[in-house]
Amino acid sequence: MDSLMPIMVILPIASALFLNLLHGKDRTIKILAIVTALVLPIIPLLTGYGSHYFGGYAPLSQNSAIAQGLPALITSTQLFVFHPSIVYVFGSAQKIMIFVLGIIAFFAIFTSLSETKKPSGVYTYLMFMGTAAVTAILLSDDIFNFYVFFEIAALAQIGIVIASNVKNNYETALKYIILGNIAGPLLLLGIALLLGVTGNVNITDIIYSIKNGYVNPQNPVLLMALALITFGWLYGSGLPPFHTIKSALYSKALPHGSALIQAITVFIMVALGVMILRIFSYLSFSKMAIIAISLLALVLSITMALVQTDFKRIIGYLALGELGYIGIGLGLGTTLGITAGLFQAVNEAIITAFLFIGFGTVLYKTRISDTRKLGGMMFVNPRVALLVLLAGLAMAGVPPLNAFQSKLMLIQASIQSGVPELGIIMILLSIVTFMTFMKAFYTIYMRPKPDELEIHDYKIPKATIISLVAFLIICLTLGLFPQIATNSLQTLASSLV
């Protein structure tokens, strides 16, 4: 069944290209996009675990037909076990993450198509391309392939913002792409340095070279590579100092676009973070650096969220703050810590999508995202208000919703690792997250409606309500039965320790 592995990437790319050609044919775009998006979360469930070698080029050690007759110069060296082609690796952790990404992509596309009268083939194309790029990033065991899809994901995010008709979206997109054109080549330089030292771009082979003494692990070039790759990680994940521009990017997209962009960001953060841990975990300060950056992200982003007046910026900053929890889990470096971090990533991607689409209904009814001009939305649609409230409670880590389980695991992991201080900081910041959310919720929904606020008669599409209910069901399911995700994520976590 491993032939389905590349289909996870090929299908969204092929649909994206096809939908782009259909620009203007509204009905066809809607049907085709929804059907393809529906298939996205199903494929990882049907795919068997294992590796996929592009071109069929397995390592020589696994390919006796080619290995026969080769000189000892090749068969007696590490060349014999190296991977000559791009390799995709699909395990239980990839399965759950690609499944969740597929679910978010589906609901983002479903909501976007139902909220717009004239669906844009280009917009749908970008959503599919973003999904394909992150799927490839999650699957790839090749660091250069990783870089290629990292750039495609960045372009897709920028494209989604450009295609959203939001004030100042072009300016934000330009800022983001300028920073991306500094961070991207620096990430490439980091990869080049790794290639120069190890002669490889395959992550498994790089680790093999370092662990088996073919490369001096203390080589300063490797440290430089770590620094450059970390810079790329900060940019891709919207960690400080890129949290401001990333939050701006979220706020300049339409809510369904923001829901997908944040999922892209979360999974890029996880994939790059795991890659850094896999290659550089022998350097003890690499984990310390991840924790320090994550703590900074947590504090800065949540503090910034407190002072925002645009609800999209508030969610954006809160979402970026939640990335800090993921980073802390990864940085703790224990099986429990990494599992908790990965579980938090899965939960955060779902909850933030839930929040963006939920708050998006306010934008849909009022065309306003400034909380100072909003109020009384509770009486416009109490059911949606309740769903949004539950999404906020989920983000704050209130039981029995999913983030409660992951945050509890993170606190347990920090205590287990001998740093209970981290647990205390995480609890305090969860309270601040809750306060920030409740402040925004009160302002938008509960305080009296301002006289000048004009609420349109548009009925909130059923697709949006269905998406919100589906997200709530997922949050409750993962909150009540966390082992559904944690059992899958634990395999990857234990391999990193």
Place this chain on the structure above:
Amino acid sequence: MVISAQLFSFFTAGSLVIIGIFAALFLDNLIKKIIGLAFIGDGANLFIITMGYKPGGIVYIFLPNMTISNFAQNASYPLPFALVLTSIVIGASTLAVMLGLVIVLNKRHDSLSASKILGDESD
């Protein structure tokens, strides 16, 4: 002499990256900024190409009169060249998007000044 050519190439790559970062961060004109960004990408590409260069090596094409050992010992490493080809395509794509954005923003603001165009935005 050959080694010095490689060193010179590394030096040029480093210079391109530094000049590019300087231009991207400190120049106000958006077109100049973009040229700087292109420099950074080009520097990274040149760095990779230089790394794949093998002094006294041969092209990595297995010709009929070669032995496997001779080829394995002397052929230059093809991977960096393949990577750079892909990297150039990515660079061209992002460059096109950036220039497209600048064209639109220039029409909107009637200026190419980054401080005017990007500074106006209320983030």
